[in-house]
Amino acid sequence: xxxxxxxxxxxxxxxxxxxxxxxxxxxxxxxxxxxxxxxxxxxxxxxxxxxxxxxxxxxxxxxxxxxxxxxxxxxxxxxxxxxxxxxxxxxxxxxxxxxxxxxxxxxxxxxxxxxxxxxxxxxxxxxxxxxxxxxxxxxxxxxxxxxxxxxxxxxxxxxxxxxxxxxxxxxxxxxxxxxxxxxxxxxxxxxxxxxxxxxxxxxxxxxxxxxxxxxxxxxxxxxxxxxxxxxxxxxxxxxxxxxxxxxxxxxxxxxxxxxxxxxxxxxxxxxxxxxxxxxxxxxxxxxxxxxxxxxxxxxxxxxxxxxxxxxxxxxxxxxxxxxxxxxxxxxxxxxxxxxxxxxxxxxxxxxxxxxxxxxxxxxxxxxxxxxxxxxxxxxxxxxxxxxxxxxxxxxxxxxxxxxxxxxxxxxxxxxxxxxxxxxxxxxxxxxxxxxxxxxxxxxxxxxxxxxxxxxxxxxxxxxxxxxxxxxxxxxxxxxxxxxxxxxxxxxxxxxxxxxxxxxxxxxxxxxxxxxxxxxxxxxxxxxxxxxxxxxxxxxxxxxxxxxxxxxxxxxxxxxxxxxxxxxxxxxxxxxxxxxxxxxxxxxxxxxxxxxxxxxxxxxxxxxxxxxxxxxxxxxxxxxxxxxxxxxxxxxxxxxxxxxxxxxxxxxxxxxxxxxxxxxxxxxxxxxxxxxxxxxxxxxxxxxxxxxxxxxxxxxxxxxxxxxxxxxxxxxxxxxxxxxxxxxxxxxxxxxxxxxxxxxxxxxxxxxxxxxxxxxxxxxxxxxxxxxxxxxxxxxxxxxxxxxxxxxxxxxxxxxxxxxxxxxxxxxxxxxxxxxxxxxxxxxxxxxx
Amino acid sequence: xxxxxxxxxxxxxxxxxxxxxxxxxxxxxxxxxxxxxxxxxxxxxxxxxxxxxxxxxxxxxxxxxxxxxxxxxxxxxxxxxxxxxxxxxxxxxxxxxxxxxxxxxxxxxxxxxxxxxxxxxxxxxxxxxxxxxxxxxxxxxxxxxxxxxxxxx
Numbered sequence: 001x002x003x004x005x006x007x008x009x010x011x012x013x014x015x016x017x018x019x020x021x022x023x024x025x026x027x028x029x030x031x032x033x034x035x036x037x038x039x040x041x042x043x044x045x046x047x048x049x050x051x052x053x054x055x056x057x058x059x060x061x062x063x064x065x066x067x068x069x070x071x072x073x074x075x076x077x078x079x080x081x082x083x084x085x086x087x088x089x090x091x092x093x094x095x096x097x098x099x100x101x102x103x104x105x106x107x108x109x110x111x112x113x114x115x116x117x118x119x120x121x122x123x124x125x126x127x128x129x130x131x132x133x134x135x136x137x138x139x140x141x142x143x144x145x146x147x148x149x150x151x152x153x154x155x156x157x158x159x160x161x162x163x164x165x166x167x168x169x170x171x172x173x174x175x176x177x178x179x180x181x182x183x184x185x186x187x188x189x190x191x192x193x194x195x196x197x198x199x200x201x202x203x204x205x206x207x208x209x210x211x212x213x214x215x216x217x218x219x220x221x222x223x224x225x226x227x228x229x230x231x232x233x234x235x236x237x238x239x240x241x242x243x244x245x246x247x248x249x250x251x252x253x254x255x256x257x258x259x260x261x262x263x264x265x266x267x268x269x270x271x272x273x274x275x276x277x278x279x280x281x282x283x284x285x286x287x288x289x290x291x292x293x294x295x296x297x298x299x300x301x302x303x304x305x306x307x308x309x310x311x312x313x314x315x316x317x318x319x320x321x322x323x324x325x326x327x328x329x330x331x332x333x334x335x336x337x338x339x340x341x342x343x344x345x346x347x348x349x350x351x352x353x354x355x356x357x358x359x360x361x362x363x364x365x366x367x368x369x370x371x372x373x374x375x376x377x378x379x380x381x382x383x384x385x386x387x388x389x390x391x392x393x394x395x396x397x398x399x400x401x402x403x404x405x406x407x408x409x410x411x412x413x414x415x416x417x418x419x420x421x422x423x424x425x426x427x428x429x430x431x432x433x434x435x436x437x438x439x440x441x442x443x444x445x446x447x448x449x450x451x452x453x454x455x456x457x458x459x460x461x462x463x464x465x466x467x468x469x470x471x472x473x474x475x476x477x478x479x480x481x482x483x484x485x486x487x488x489x490x491x492x493x494x495x496x497x498x499x500x501x502x503x504x505x506x507x508x509x510x511x512x513x514x515x516x517x518x519x520x521x522x523x524x525x526x527x528x529x530x531x532x533x534x535x536x537x538x539x540x541x542x543x544x545x546x547x548x549x550x551x552x553x554x555x556x557x558x559x560x561x562x563x564x565x566x567x568x569x570x571x572x573x574x575x576x577x578x579x580x581x582x583x584x585x586x587x588x589x590x591x592x593x594x595x596x597x598x599x600x601x602x603x604x605x606x607x608x609x610x611x612x613x614x615x616x617x618x619x620x621x622x623x624x625x626x627x628x629x630x631x632x633x634x635x636x637x638x639x640x641x642x643x644x645x646x647x648x649x650x651x652x653x654x655x656x657x658x659x660x661x662x663x664x665x666x667x668x669x670x671x672x673x674x675x676x677x678x679x680x681x682x683x684x685x686x687x688x689x690x691x692x693x694x695x696x697x698x699x700x701x702x703x704x705x706x707x708x709x710x711x712x713x714x715x716x717x718x719x720x721x722x723x724x725x726x727x728x729x730x731x732x733x734x735x736x737x738x739x740x741x742x743x744x745x746x747x748x749x750x751x752x753x754x755x756x757x758x759x760x761x762x763x764x765x766x767x768x769x770x771x772x773x774x775x776x777x778x779x780x781x782x783x784x785x786x787x788x789x790x791x792x793x794x795x796x797x798x799x800x801x802x803x804x805x806x807x808x809x810x811x812x813x814x815x816x817x818x819x820x821x822x823x824x825x826x827x828x829x830x831x832x
Numbered sequence: 833x834x835x836x837x838x839x840x841x842x843x844x845x846x847x848x849x850x851x852x853x854x855x856x857x858x859x860x861x862x863x864x865x866x867x868x869x870x871x872x873x874x875x876x877x878x879x880x881x882x883x884x885x886x887x888x889x890x891x892x893x894x895x896x897x898x899x900x901x902x903x904x905x906x907x908x909x910x911x912x913x914x915x916x917x918x919x920x921x922x923x924x925x926x927x928x929x930x931x932x933x934x935x936x937x938x939x940x941x942x943x944x945x946x947x948x949x950x951x952x953x954x955x956x957x958x959x960x961x962x963x964x965x966x967x968x969x970x971x972x973x974x975x976x977x978x979x980x981x982x983x984x985x
Contacts, residue, residue, distance in 0.1 A: 546923065550890050554945070555846050561973040566857075579849055671972070675947070762901070763927040764954040782911075798911065805920075807909050829951045 026054035027065055034072065041076070048072045063092050070101075083108035099125045115147040122147075149363075153347040164411055169199035173444065176208060181471065188212060201232035204413060204444025207239050211446070211475055214246060222246055235380040237414060238446060238476075240266045241276075248283065253796055254704075254743070260287060267296075268350035272387060274300050281315070290319040342375035349384060364388055372404070379405045383415055390422055398422055416440035417447055430455075446476035450485055457488075466492045524616025527624065530608055531684035535730035537611055538685030539803050544607065545681065548600040549674035552593055552627075556669030559583050559593070564663035567655060577644035580662075584634055584641070597631045597669075623676055630668040637661040686828050687731040689755060689768060691718045694738055698751070701742040710746065715754035715773070715815075725757060725768040726828040729804040740796045741772050741821055748774035752817055757827060768827040773817035780819060782810045797823070836862040837880065838981050841873045841929055842888035847945070850974045851886070851981075858975075860982060870900035870929050877936055884941040884981040885933075889926035901928040927958075934961040943968055943980050 030047035037043040051069045055061040070085035086101050097105075106121035122144050165173070176191030192209035195202055210225030223246055229239035244262035247255040260283055267276045277300035284293035297316055301309050349367035352360040365388045371381035382405035390398035399422055405415040420436035423429045434455050441448035453468030469485040476482060531538055559580060567573050586592030591599070601617055601624065608615045617624035640650055640658040650658065695712055702709035717725065727734060745751055752773035760767055785794045785808055801808040806825040813819045840848040848866040855862045865882070867873040869891075876882070891899065899921045906917035921928060926944055930937075941964045948955040948967035959965050968977055 543919075546890075547892075558846060558850050558974045562975065575853065579853065583846070671947070671969075675949075759954070759957050762931045763924050764957045766951070766954060802911065802913060802916070805916075808911070829953060 023054040023057045026050045099128045115151045119147050149351045152351045165199035165202040169195045169202050173205045203229045203233045237269045271353045290322045294319040340375045340378050342371035342378035345371040346381045377408050413440050413443035413445035450481045524614045526621040530613045544603045552597040553674040557671045560666035564659045567659040581641045581645040594634050626668045630665040633661045633665045686728045689725045698742045707746050711750045713752040715752050717755040727768050728826040733800050737800050745774045748776040766827050766829045769824045771820040771822040773820040836883045838884050839865050839882040840886045841867045843891040843893040869898040887926045887944045889946050891925035892922045900932050
């Protein structure tokens with residue numbers, strides 16, 4: 001195969017120089033040996049040894065030596081050595097390798113499990129055959145597709161051992177559901193946790209807990225619970241989807257990346273739900289991977305209506321146009337070892353289904369049948385097999401598969417769900433479908449709530465339907481039918497309301513009014529409560545409160561200070577009244593302090609609404625309720641102040657009343673209130689920069705990436721163990737920034753982290769400066785961080801820095817480090 | 833004895849009107865000159881050294897072109913975010929005016945409408961350039977500020 005090349009190479013080789021260890025001399029000797037006795041195994045072995053010595057005698061062995069050694073290895077039948085040498089030659093001169101050489105390399109790559117390299121080598125063979133106008137064997141294309149699917153299947157999580165929940169755990173779970181139905185969320189949370197404590201792999205309990213936490217806005221806890229569910233059952237569709245949706249709303253890129261992988265997984269688990277493909281296409285496009293977005297969009301369009309295809313035409317064109325951009329790779333291996341021989345074919349089947357091409361369903365079915373043959377107790381494979389058979393029109397086969405799944409685990413909600421969905425459209429089997437939905441509901445299915453409502457409505461049992469759907473709305477915030485359920489509940493509520501008589505309506509109104517008066521002091525959140533729940537909001541709140549402090553509290557204090565006293569004296573108050581009236585109620589120059597104050601309160605409430613919180617500033621907030629009352633008081637003083645400003649006199653009683661009003665307003669609208677608000681903001685929007693926490697965060701990031709954490713050297717204030725800096729940004733943002741900085745620095749053998757305090761040269765404000773130094777020689781500039789915002793997570797850093805009024809830069813290295821990424825934020829000043 | 837000449841630098845008229853009214857009520861012999869920007873403040877200083885200067889901090893009613901400070905440097909610091917740079921200049925304008933006038937204000941009592949309570953080191957660092965600088969505690973009345981300004985006499 002390499003004969004002509006070798007002959008040329010050997011002919012071009014210079015004559016021996018007389019030194020026995022000279023590479024060229026050794027090669028010539030080897031060539032002579034083989035030429036003399038080409039079929040003598042001993043001569044070939046000796047020649048190989050000479051060539052090995054020749055290659056070792058030089059730091060960069062010439063190509064002809066490597067190719068000659070590969071030929072001799074082939075002649076000796078040593079395919080491992082042949083492949084190794086061919087690989088070395090391929091690195092140096094890839095064009096010199098023939099198609100058979102490439103096939104050897106491909107087979108070797110497969111043997112060592114390197115599917116990517118195998119695909120690459122097979123690809124070379126295909127390309128070479130194409131260049132010569134020869135058809136490549138169909139088996140090569142098929143082989144590449146198989147290897148690609150196997151490679152992708154590595155990213156599909158494997159399954160841990162499967163243990164049905166104990167009776168005690170199920171009882172705790174049932175108690176939690178009962179408590180939840182009564183609105184006793186704290187008790188429900190406790191019961192779900194207890195249930196999980198008894199049976200840690202109880203998916204329904206973890207799922208119910210996650211849903212409850214998510215509904216209460218505790219996203220971190222919700223994500224943890226969904227992860228618990230997935231750890232026990234990686235194929236639990238609603239946990240996959242719930243976590244995908246939860247993580248997609250997170251600001252940091254790793255979370256979004258995980259979310260995308262989960263959504264793909266949801267598609268593989270429920271290929272009968274094309275709307276997921278549409279959603280995935282949008283998200284991959286938003287993520288910046290047009291290839292994956294296009295793949296999913298095309299899979300969706302294959303079964304979409306004409307209108308749907310037309311509507312998505314522009315998106316498709318846009319994706320095709322932007323395909324030049326590179327795509328990232330998803331997800332590594334799952335955390336568990338294989339627990340069943342059925343797992344590999346099961347994962348492979350998911351990949352085939354996810355691709356959605358014409359042959360995918362057939363290949364998936366074959367893999368799944370192999371999976372259940374290898375392990376008949378592997379329930380997820382039975383379930384997916386049922387789906388594939390059902391899609392292929394084999395309803396009886398699908399039902400048989402689900403019956404098998406339920407024989408193995410009758411407490412599995414997803415199997416009951418699938419059985420119910422399969423039976424529902426079949427003539428004469430509606431009753432069995434309802435019974436299956438009820439079993440699913442008892443097992444903890446949330447989708448069963450929707451389905452049972454639908455069944456009840458179709459039977460004319462509207463009250464029962466509304467009961468199911470109310471539960472669905474409450475218990476399945478990520479539910480696939482949430483919008484429909486909510487609309488149905490509202491529609492039916494309206495109908496019921498119309499049916500109720502006027503007397504009932506009046507009575508209800510009276511009760512509601514009384515309850516409203518009672519509740520208005522309790523409902524909603526104070527500013528402090530809101531910021532405790534959502535510290536990230538301090539960034540947007542600060543400018544609104546800054547304006548309020550400056551315009552209303554500071555200026556209000558200046559205007560109103562002493563007004564009560566002056567009005568109570570016999571002084572001519574007219575000049576003061578003119579100033580007060582124009583500043584408080586506005587003149588041509590501006591809207592006035594009262595309107596400014598009200599606008600700021602409205603802005604604050606609107607801001608909270610945008611972030612999903614309802615504030616009760618007027619009736620509940622200890623700071624703002626007096627402010628709102630003071631603004632009302634100033635409104636009430638308008639007519640009397642205007643009279644005085646116009647030069648009219650007031651009766652003594654009204655003059656005293658006006659003085660009292662101004663005094664009451666001044667007691668609230670002053671700079672002390674501004675101080676209270678600043679303290680509140682600082683407390684909610686700042687955090688301590690702790691060395692221990694950062695060190696632990698680095699270790700955690702490294703663990704997540706399955707890498708060892710580089711040594712982290714404390715520098716500056718971190719090395720001095722002095723008073724830690726309190727940085728003016730919420731802890732979650734701080735963690736996001738350093739999580740991304742660390743994730744980008746794990747290739748460095750060592751890291752240094754500097755903390756220092758300095759002052760802005762103009763404003764004198766205390767600033768905390770933190771520099772992460774690395775020893776990675778690859779270049780990085782501030783423009784790369786700011787300009788290519790989506791890349792490598794550094795864009796998240798740039799975004800967070802901008803949001804929190806900080807600065808980011810790349811600085812030269814010190815103490816042997818190559819460079820540093822510096823972030824700077826305002827810090828709370830330590831008292832002197 | 834001539835009237836105390838007090839320069840009030842602010843974007844509105846809240847302080848200067850308040851000081852004038854209070855001074856008249858107290859019978860204090862003071863003349864107030866208002867400047868709405870750094871350029872106007874420089875012009876006022878050119879007409880005579882004041883006895884004291886009062887500086888507001890937030891100038892959010894001042895046109896962008898009239899704001900003191902190196903806008904280009906701030907835009908670069910904030911990664912090209914011009915709006916953010918302008919907002920920073922407006923909300924810290926008193927500090928930038930102080931910085932620009934520091935040499936001309938040597939020996940002049942300056943009251944900055946900023947409460948340095950809890951940030952004493954910040955005040956000390958600014959005093960390195962303007963030694964007679966003081967802040968205005970948030971709880972202080974206009975009368976207190978006026979007394980502080982007139983103390984230079």
